Amino acid sequence: MGSISVVGVLVTILALCCVIPSLATDYTVGDSSGWTTSYDYSTWTSGKTFAIGDNLVFDYAGGHSVDEVTPSDYNSCSVGNSLSTDSSGSTKITLKTPGTHYFICGAYGHCSSGMKLAVTVAGGEESTTPSTSTNPLITSPTTTTASSYTNSSPSTLSPPIAILFTCLAVFKFILLLS
Numbered sequence: 001m002g003s004i005s006v007v008g009v010l011v012t013i014l015a016l017c018c019v020i021p022s023l024a025t026d027y028t029v030g031d032s033s034g035w036t037t038s039y040d041y042s043t044w045t046s047g048k049t050f051a052i053g054d055n056l057v058f059d060y061a062g063g064h065s066v067d068e069v070t071p072s073d074y075n076s077c078s079v080g081n082s083l084s085t086d087s088s089g090s091t092k093i094t095l096k097t098p099g100t101h102y103f104i105c106g107a108y109g110h111c112s113s114g115m116k117l118a119v120t121v122a123g124g125e126e127s128t129t130p131s132t133s134t135n136p137l138i139t140s141p142t143t144t145t146a147s148s149y150t151n152s153s154p155s156t157l158s159p160p161i162a163i164l165f166t167c168l169a170v171f172k173f174i175l176l177l178s
């Protein structure tokens, strides 16, 4: 009695545990306003958490561009030294590395009119080997400097796996009771 539904719930939770950490989010910069002058992009970024693998989607009319720039060029609104540039009207940028990424419009005067965006990507360690970032499960910081916990087995139990084991323990308990 009820064993099938318990298995069904267990399978559902198993699936959720596997799927949730790998979800990447597409963020439309400026939401319905898009990439334009006279918009406060620092307000837009506040309250948002950006992760490795998320995408920034810039939608804009002609005459604008999306230039990734250095922090100093971002602060001074200097154009012409961009790390990358696109003016297709719809620019999708995948956030591949942790840290802060800086974008401005390359059209003269537009950056100082508000077309500047700084996005900080969480993800902890300043790794120079991006190969580990392909695994969505390895997003929790495991650097010794970031961890002040005195855990006897650090980094062997990722959060999704811990949730999974908790789920299994709970359902074993339920099965014993029924």
Ligand code: CU1
Binding pocket: 037, 063, 064, 065, 105, 106, 107, 110, 111, 115
């Ligand atoms: Cu512009």
